[in-house]
Amino acid sequence: MLIHPTLDLLTSLGLHGMAKGFRDLEAQPEASRLEHAEWLALLLEQEKTQRQQKRFESRARAARLRHAASVEDVDYRAVRGLDRALFLKLAAGDWIRSRHNLLITGPCGVGKSWLSCALGHKACREDFSVAYHRVPRLLAALALARGDGRYTRMLRAIARLDLLILDDWGPEPLDAEQRRDLLEIVEDRYEARSIIVTSQLPVDRWYELIGNPTIADAILDRLVHNAYRIDLKGESLRKTKQSTIAHPAA
């Protein structure tokens, strides 16, 4: 078989997965017993897997998730208030396809950011576009963008994402500009794209966090309607981690 010209052709066509699969099969003596159709199927499978992996890597890079968390690593015993069945259902990603939201609340350090990143990571695997933002930094970045003409472009980029993670909302109340920014973001995504919001404050206190009753109604109506909720409880996992470091298991 003309191995090198075939490899060159696959590479020049950008079929790097097939090229790798071709080299691997050539190196296996038992592969000579395969039918042509089986060869082709294996090479196409390799190409598909490699493309999916590349796509996932680029999605994950763009998402800029704060934690390297994955849904497979969730410790259900450590996180109190986490319903395993609900979380596994969310991990499957149908809520994103149905354009629903997810609100994760609970005290400091119970794993809100971590779980949101685990779901963000899984969403990247499912080929959704994702971005993670801490709310105070995003609002500060939007205020800056307003001054230098990037505001509309930034909002447009946020609106296009399949999943937007807004981490650490509150406890500071929003000012007038921030309220409007949040309304723009939520309005753009309503019944079109999904949001995860995490906050130490329970959902029934978000109204006062927004400040203006009319805008609070508008934001919360769009955000809370159609939202799944996870209300975590218990001690900070940071403390548990520190005591494990101080007293490692023998």
Ligand SMILES: Nc1ncnc2c1ncn2[C@@H]1O[C@H](COP(=O)(O)OP(=O)(O)OP(=O)(O)O)[C@@H](O)[C@H]1O
């Ligand atoms: N489900 C989990 N499995 C394993 N480790 C976890 C899990 N959840 C959280 N952790 C660990 O606990 C630490 C605290 O979690 P995280 O930052 O998500 O808390 P948080 O509720 O968002 O806190 P804060 O309100 O202060 O932002 C993380 O650094 C992470 O390593």
